[in-house]
Amino acid sequence: MKKFLSFLYVIIVLAFVYVPILILVFYSFSSGKTTGNFEVFSFKWYSKLGEIKDVVLNTVVLAVVSSAIATILGTLGAIGIFYSKGKFGKTVNGISQIPVVNSEVVTACALVMLFMALGFAHRSMFGVYVGHVILTTPFVVLSVMPKLKQMDGSLYEAALDLGATPTQALFKVILPEILPGILSGFMLAITLSLDDYIITATLSPLSFDTISTAVYKSIALTTEKASEKIPIYRALTTIIFLLTVLVVILNASVKKRNRKGEVK
Amino acid sequence: MRNEKVIDRSAYKKPVKANRLFTFSRKQLCIPYGLFLVMFVVIPLLLIVYFAFTGEDGSFTFSNFIRFFSDTTKLSTLFISVLVALAVTVICLIVAYPVALILSKMKGNVAMIFLLLFITPMWINFVLRAMAMKELLSLLSLPLGNMANLIGLTYDFLPFMIMPLYSTLIKMDRSLEEAAHDLGAGKVKVFTKVTLPLSVPGIISGAMMVFLPVMSCYVVTDTFSGSTGFTVIGKLIAWSFLGEGGTLADIHGGATISLVMLIIMFVTMIATGGFKNENNARGTNL
Known part of the structure; x- marks a missing residue:
C-alpha cells in the first residue's frame, strides 16, 4: 500500500510536469489556432516552421559558438587553476563562481554599464557572445575540475621527463585524460545558452531574436499580432521535445553499454 | 651504453630550449580566463557600485538609494x-x-x-x-x-x-x-x-x-x-x-x-x- 501511494505521488508530479507539454504536442497537430478545440488533424503549423527558421538558426549558432569559446577558455582555466598552488588560482576560481550565483539580470546589466563606460554600443552581437561566455564558462570549469582531481598527477611529469614539451604534454597527456569532463562541460554550456533569455534580451541588437526572446514576445505581449506565431511554436516545442527524448534514450543506452563493457 | 643515454637526453631536451618563448607552465593557462573574468565580471561589478553612488554629473551621492527606498x-x-x-x-x-x-x-x-x-x-x-x-x-x-x-x-x-x-x-x-x-x-x-x-x-x-x-x-x-x-x-x-x-x-x-x-x-x-x-x-x- 505504502509503495503504491509513493508510486502514485511520483506519477502525479510527473503528470504536473508533462501534461502541459503533451497538450502542446497534441494541439500542434490541430489546424486551429487555439488549444481547446481540435479542428482537423493537419501538419499545417509544421509546414510554417520556415517562418521561424532564422530564430532557430540564431539560437543554435549562438549556443554552439559561445559554448565552443567557453569550453576552450574554461578548460585552460581549470587546468591553470588546478595546478597553481598559490593565491592566484584560488582568486580566479573564486571570481569564476560569481556568475554562477549572481542573477542573470545583474550580470547582463553590469555588462551594459561596462560597454557604456567604454563608449561602445550597449547592444551588439559582441555583447551577446560575451554574456553567454560569462554565463557558461564557470560550468565548464566545474565539469573539468573533478576530472583533473581524478587524474594521476605524475603522468604530466613523466611526459616531461621523457622529453615532451609542455605543449605536447598538454595535448597528449592532460587533454585526453580530462576529455569526458570537457565534453560534458560543452554540453552543459549548450543547454545553458539555449535556455537563456535575459542576457540575450538585454544585450542583443533589437533585430536579433533567439527562441527565448521570440517566444517571450508572443506570450507576454497579449496583442493579437504577437500571438499569431504561437501555433508554430507549438510545433517547434513538439520537435524539441521529440529530439530531447531521442537524445536522452540514446545517451542512456550508450552509457548502459559502456557500463556493461566495464564489467567484462 | 652510457654514451647513448647522454645523446638521447640532449636530443630530446633541445626543442624545449629552442622554443623557450613558447613554453609555459601549466598555471599560466588560466591567464586568458583570468583576464576575461577581470574585464567582464570584476570591472562591471565595480561599475555597479560606482553608478549606484554617483549622480548624473558623476559626483558622489546617496540620492539613488534615497530615491529607491522612498x-x-x-x-x-x-x-x-x-x-x-x-x-x-x-x-x-x-x-x-x-x-x-x-x-x-x-x-x-x-x-x-x-x-x-x-x-x-x-x-x-x-x-x-x-x-x-x-x-x-x-x-x-x-x-x-x-x-x-x-x-x-x-x-x-x-x-x-x-x-x-x-x-x-x-x-x-x-x-x-x-x-x-x-x-x-x-x-x-x-x-x-x-x-x-x-x-x-x-x-x-x-x-x-x-x-x-x-x-x-x-x-x-x-x-x-x-x-x-x-x-x-x-x-x-x-x-x-x-x-x-x-x-x-x-x-x-x-x-x-x-x-x-x-x-x-x-x-x-x-x-x-x-x-x-x-x-x-x-x-x-x-
Missing part, C-alpha cells in the same frame, strides 16, 4: 519578490522532497527511468515550458494573476529542486537509517533525526537554484501575471536599462537596484554557508 512601488516590488521567491522555494521543496526520496529508494533501472523522466523537460527551453503551462491554464480557464504566477514559477523551477535533493539522498549512507531504526526510533523519528538533517546540503543547493533566480526571472511573471499579478525585482532592473525601444533609461537607478540584489545574494550565501558546487542541479549530467 519609492513605495519599488520597495513593495522588492518585498514581494523576496516573499514570492521564498514561497516558490518552499512549494518546490515540499513537492520535490518526497519525489527525490522515493526515487532514491528505487532500484537500478526503474530509478534511472524515472530520473530521466524528470530531467528530460529541463532540456526544453524554459520560455516554451512557460508557454505550455499558460496554455494549460487557459484550457482549465484559470485566470492570469497571482495564482497563475505561482503555478508558472513552480512549474519552471521544480526540476532544479529535484536534482540536488536526489543527488544528496542517493549518496547518503542508508545504514544510518537502519541503525536508528534498530535502536528503536520510529519511522517519523528516523526521518526527522537522520534523513532530513543529512539531506540539508541538498536542500540548501536546491533552494539556491530556486530562490535567487525566481527574484530575477521576470519572463515567467510577465507571462502569467496578466493585468493583476505581481512582478519581480528583476523586471525593475531590466526596465531601468531597457527603456522604450532599447534606449538606456536610468543607469544610476538600475545600478542601485542591482547593488541591492547583490547584497541580498551575499546575505543568502552567507546565511546558507556558501554554494555547494557538487550538488548543483545545472551540473547534473547523466
Whole structure:
C-alpha cells in the first residue's frame, strides 16, 4: 500500500510536469489556432516552421559558438587553476563562481554599464557572445575540475621527463585524460545558452531574436499580432521535445553499454 | 651504453630550449580566463557600485538609494519578490522532497527511468515550458494573476529542486537509517533525526537554484501575471536599462537596484554557508 501511494505521488508530479507539454504536442497537430478545440488533424503549423527558421538558426549558432569559446577558455582555466598552488588560482576560481550565483539580470546589466563606460554600443552581437561566455564558462570549469582531481598527477611529469614539451604534454597527456569532463562541460554550456533569455534580451541588437526572446514576445505581449506565431511554436516545442527524448534514450543506452563493457 | 643515454637526453631536451618563448607552465593557462573574468565580471561589478553612488554629473551621492527606498512601488516590488521567491522555494521543496526520496529508494533501472523522466523537460527551453503551462491554464480557464504566477514559477523551477535533493539522498549512507531504526526510533523519528538533517546540503543547493533566480526571472511573471499579478525585482532592473525601444533609461537607478540584489545574494550565501558546487542541479549530467 505504502509503495503504491509513493508510486502514485511520483506519477502525479510527473503528470504536473508533462501534461502541459503533451497538450502542446497534441494541439500542434490541430489546424486551429487555439488549444481547446481540435479542428482537423493537419501538419499545417509544421509546414510554417520556415517562418521561424532564422530564430532557430540564431539560437543554435549562438549556443554552439559561445559554448565552443567557453569550453576552450574554461578548460585552460581549470587546468591553470588546478595546478597553481598559490593565491592566484584560488582568486580566479573564486571570481569564476560569481556568475554562477549572481542573477542573470545583474550580470547582463553590469555588462551594459561596462560597454557604456567604454563608449561602445550597449547592444551588439559582441555583447551577446560575451554574456553567454560569462554565463557558461564557470560550468565548464566545474565539469573539468573533478576530472583533473581524478587524474594521476605524475603522468604530466613523466611526459616531461621523457622529453615532451609542455605543449605536447598538454595535448597528449592532460587533454585526453580530462576529455569526458570537457565534453560534458560543452554540453552543459549548450543547454545553458539555449535556455537563456535575459542576457540575450538585454544585450542583443533589437533585430536579433533567439527562441527565448521570440517566444517571450508572443506570450507576454497579449496583442493579437504577437500571438499569431504561437501555433508554430507549438510545433517547434513538439520537435524539441521529440529530439530531447531521442537524445536522452540514446545517451542512456550508450552509457548502459559502456557500463556493461566495464564489467567484462 | 652510457654514451647513448647522454645523446638521447640532449636530443630530446633541445626543442624545449629552442622554443623557450613558447613554453609555459601549466598555471599560466588560466591567464586568458583570468583576464576575461577581470574585464567582464570584476570591472562591471565595480561599475555597479560606482553608478549606484554617483549622480548624473558623476559626483558622489546617496540620492539613488534615497530615491529607491522612498519609492513605495519599488520597495513593495522588492518585498514581494523576496516573499514570492521564498514561497516558490518552499512549494518546490515540499513537492520535490518526497519525489527525490522515493526515487532514491528505487532500484537500478526503474530509478534511472524515472530520473530521466524528470530531467528530460529541463532540456526544453524554459520560455516554451512557460508557454505550455499558460496554455494549460487557459484550457482549465484559470485566470492570469497571482495564482497563475505561482503555478508558472513552480512549474519552471521544480526540476532544479529535484536534482540536488536526489543527488544528496542517493549518496547518503542508508545504514544510518537502519541503525536508528534498530535502536528503536520510529519511522517519523528516523526521518526527522537522520534523513532530513543529512539531506540539508541538498536542500540548501536546491533552494539556491530556486530562490535567487525566481527574484530575477521576470519572463515567467510577465507571462502569467496578466493585468493583476505581481512582478519581480528583476523586471525593475531590466526596465531601468531597457527603456522604450532599447534606449538606456536610468543607469544610476538600475545600478542601485542591482547593488541591492547583490547584497541580498551575499546575505543568502552567507546565511546558507556558501554554494555547494557538487550538488548543483545545472551540473547534473547523466
